[in-house]
Amino acid sequence: MAGVLVGLVGGGFRWCLEHADRLRGSILEAAAGLGAAGRLIPVVLTAVGAAVACAIAQRVPHAAGSGIQHVEAVWRQEAEARTARLLPAKFLGGLIAIGSGLVLGREGPIVHMGAAIGSAAGRRGRLDPQDAEDAEDARMLHSALGGAGLAVAFSAPLGGLLFVCEEVTGTVRPLLVLLTLVATVTAVATSQLIVGDALVLPLSAAPPRRSGCCRSSCCPG
Template sequence: MTEPSKSFSARSDAAYFVKAALVGLLVGGLATGFHSGLEFMFAQYGALRASLGSGYLPYLVSICISAICVTGAFLLVQRVAPEAAGSGIQEIEGAMEDKRPLNWARVLVAKFFGGLLALGSGLVLGREGPTIHMGAMTAEAISRSGNVTAPEHKGLLAAGAAAGLAAAFNAPLAAILFIVEETRRQFPFSYRTYMAVIIASILSAAVMEELTHIGPILLVEVSYIPVWSFLLLGLLGIFLGALGVFFNYALITVMDLFLRIPKGLRWLPALAIGALTGILLNAFPDATGGGEDLVHHLIASNYGVYALLLLTLLRFGGVLFSYASGVPGGIFAPMLSIATCAGLAFGVASVEWLPIESDFRAACAVAAMGGFFAASVRAPLVGVVLVMELTGAYALIMPVLVTCTTASLTAHHLGGRPIYEQLLERTLRLAGESVDDEKDKTPVQLGTRES
């Protein structure tokens, strides 16, 4: 290679990495704004309910507010950007395969404000889905500022998505691995694109941490557990593997069920789900919200097995109907809270029936988070690293590995498939695409992006 070509390559790399850095900085700021907006809404909504005292009044007010917010989020999404419903991860994967549109401005508006309304109402949805989708759309906007090749464009989309996840959970390493494991079919792997993902993830998480001063958001104090207890965690992983397969099946089934409602009346489920959420906010608040704050409370509490199983069921059903309602929101955080409830139930039962220390409860909760994630998303390495970064429980890296491995193997042998792969296929099917015929098509030119 001649010296001029080396110089050109270096300049080209630098220009691309500057774009990736800009993506990381902008996504970090956007995610911080979204996070702060949600925290403000949670605080104001909680203060309003508390000021109303006891009786029927808090229920009536909560029913009205949550129903209006969820319905408003649904209508906003339908009229501005229907692809902004749900987490958006499948939309990013579809765009990287040139099968889904990239209406970045509309998605940012619908995702940001629709997400504030939906999540602020108390739905069982996480903020990570919207930030991932908004991160990719921010990258899409930046990619239009200069000439980039198709692989570089897809690399920036992946960098934006990773930056969104890194900011949402303050977990840059898990965000990088998420791109490697989850988008391995779509990601155009090269030195340039891979480094872009790393740069964007680091800067996004750094901006979020600097502006919010939030460390590991699910920090859990744990100690080492005996090696023989890994057998119990293997059993827990088998259970979580089956639960993950069922979760994926149930989510798709509920979403398809809602499609049977006439199109002009599909706002009614959003209204009903919002109203029910308003009731639960007062009657059983642990069954509402994304669940980030719930993990600490559950581990520190003395819930019995049956109460934990009830909470598992309520949150399980809550995320199914919240996601299927057609509003913006992710499933990562709710999945972690469901796993915490189920893992704690297993741990409490183990401590009561077996000669094992009470610290095993917390170990089961942490390991279950990774196991359930691995079973549903089918990204076991991401599950391990995500849980480590979220909880800071590095003493449990081996137990979490055991649980994630057995859960993933169980899901595979039960015929389960990754949830976002199923969601993408469903999206393409509803859009009139044939998944089986895509290999025979000429890739769609990036001119499908909005001007």
């Protein structure tokens, strides 16, 4: 259920960003026809977006930054997981900041929102933070759902698993791998209902390699 929710939230975030990008493009096209005065419109648009996003981050400090560092800190037990106000603040603040034209990545906010959903799932599952074993399971859920967020950002379930094992936790445990795989596959499948299954980073086919002589500068023939 938490994986499905990450897919809905992350897919919705991607959908909103795509439409915000189209809207910004339309505004810039219209501004280009206004001459010198129109050149100020992109500046004002980005400045307003930055100011609003900054105001949100000031009211919800944990929503500042990409959020990945906070997910890692929770795993190292250097910070506490946040859920109540973080999710809406990260969604709205990230949408405004990126949609207004700031050069930011979408993966950070989705990872952070996914981890917050994982933390909420641990609380719903009645994991006792005072119990050492329950606390470790809660941190696993937090990290695994953060990996599901990365998987949704790039439609890459295995990428989310590698992110959790290599970047966040630095360890490979059977339970952690199982949780992350279930979360990433479920989240990506759900998000594709919203954003489709097209490749996020499409690559063209490589040209066929010629056989025989390499025809390089080192080959006189």
